[in-house]
Amino acid sequence: MAKTRREFERALEAAKSASTGQLLIRAARLFNERAVARGRTLRGLDLRPAHTAVFPHLSLEGTRMTTLAEKMGITKQAVGQIVAELERAEVLCRVPDPSDGRAKLVRFTAAGYRAVLDGMGVLREIENEFGAELGEALMARLKRDLTKLLAAFEGAAS
Amino acid sequence: MAKTRREFERALEAAKSASTGQLLIRAARLFNERAVARGRTLRGLDLRPAHTAVFPHLSLEGTRMTTLAEKMGITKQAVGQIVAELERAEVLCRVPDPSDGRAKLVRFTAAGYRAVLDGMGVLREIENEFGAELGEALMARLKRDLTKLLAAFEGAAS
DNA sequence: TCTATATGGTAAAGTTACTTTACTATATAG
DNA sequence: CTATATAGTAAAGTAACTTTACCATATAGA
Numbered sequence: 251m252a253k254t255r256r257e258f259e260r261a262l263e264a265a266k267s268a269s270t271g272q273l274l275i276r277a278a279r280l281f282n283e284r285a286v287a288r289g290r291t292l293r294g295l296d297l298r299p300a301h302t303a304v305f306p307h308l309s310l311e312g313t314r315m316t317t318l319a320e321k322m323g324i325t326k327q328a329v330g331q332i333v334a335e336l337e338r339a340e341v342l343c344r345v346p347d348p349s350d351g352r353a354k355l356v357r358f359t360a361a362g363y364r365a366v367l368d369g370m371g372v373l374r375e376i377e378n379e380f381g382a383e384l385g386e387a388l389m390a391r392l393k394r395d396l397t398k399l400l401a402a403f404e405g406a407a408s
Numbered sequence: 409m410a411k412t413r414r415e416f417e418r419a420l421e422a423a424k425s426a427s428t429g430q431l432l433i434r435a436a437r438l439f440n441e442r443a444v445a446r447g448r449t450l451r452g453l454d455l456r457p458a459h460t461a462v463f464p465h466l467s468l469e470g471t472r473m474t475t476l477a478e479k480m481g482i483t484k485q486a487v488g489q490i491v492a493e494l495e496r497a498e499v500l501c502r503v504p505d506p507s508d509g510r511a512k513l514v515r516f517t518a519a520g521y522r523a524v525l526d527g528m529g530v531l532r533e534i535e536n537e538f539g540a541e542l543g544e545a546l547m548a549r550l551k552r553d554l555t556k557l558l559a560a561f562e563g564a565a566s
Numbered sequence: 567t568c569t570a571t572a573t574g575g576t577a578a579a580g581t582t583a584c585t586t587t588a589c590t591a592t593a594t595a596g
Numbered sequence: 597c598t599a600t601a602t603a604g605t606a607a608a609g610t611a612a613c614t615t616t617a618c619c620a621t622a623t624a625g626a
Binding site: 269270271272273275277278279280281282284285299302303306323373377383384388389391392395397398399400403 | 427428429430431432433434435436437438439440442443457460461464481531535538541542546547549550551553554555556557558560561
């Protein structure tokens with residue numbers, strides 16, 4: 251039994267350091283909580299993380315729902331819900347795609363345009379704060395490594 | 409208007425690369441989806457990410473609910489719910505803390521003990537796969553950087 | 567010693583961010 | 597010109613929490 255116990259303790263220790271997944275989850279939550287809390291006070295629009303996740307994938311000409319869903323790695327129904335809320339908040343609008351009668355293009359409104367410009371500032375601000383504390387080099391490296399990790403994930407299914 | 413448009417395009421481009429938060433969210437989701445999918449097939453226990461998040465924080469002697477909540481960065485009520493499910497699945501058990509009549513200690517059952525040893529194998533397997541693809545150096549560095557980021561987050565509130 | 571307050575935990579309902587299942591409308595290939 | 601694929605919508609369900617409210621025990625101070 252003594253040997254088994256030691257084995258177990260080593261396993262637990264391994265779990266602690268091995269769980270990159272848990273590290274990612276916690277870091278993501280903390281980062282976004284801060285961004286949302288900060289951004290909320292900036293303008294009257296209370297945008298939650300799910301909303302801001304859309305913006306990086308929107309092109310100026312407009313982007314299809316299905317395209318958004320693919321890029322974001324969620325279902326198109328989920329995109330529909332998020333976009334609907336942003337439409338109600340008058341940040342985005344949906345216009346018919348002239349090249350396909352079924353499709354709709356999601357686009358910024360003038361107000362959304364201004365809000366997003368502000369939002370970028372908030373994000374940069376938060377990243378700069380961490381950069382100051384941890385070093386710009388670490389932040390840049392983290393971003394590069396995460397991008398590579400995502401590319402590898404996307405590359406191979408299951 | 410032309411100048412504003414260019415400005416906007418640059419802002420969007422910046423959003424794409426600047427959103428470390430979004431990178432973290434996506435990486436976390438993908439990583440854990442894979443781990444859960446893999447682990448589920450291993451044993452009959454269908455453990456979800458919320459469940460496995462508890463394990464790294466459990467000591468062999470038993471850990472208090474409040475301690476778990478603090479370490480995990482969630483409310484003690486949330487811990488209560490997760491532990492209740494794991495208790496029903498007979499992976500964990502709650503025993504009264506002899507040193508404090510209010511407190512309870514969360515501990516592994518014999519079955520949970522074995523399941524977690526298996527689970528460690530799955531996690532290591534997945535990390536090794538990415539290590540093989542991206543290089544062990546990148547994975548180790550990512551883990552170190554995330555740990556530092558979390559420490560910095562924890563250090564300063566808001 | 568007894569009251570005030572802090573701490574450990576539980577209970578129930580609400581919220582966020584999705585997914586699943588089930589459709590309708592338009593497009594395209596044969 | 598039917599058969600199937602694709603774009604999107606609708607409604608309900610689920611996971612992983614939080615908020616609000618509470619009870620039980622502990623402990624420090626009057």
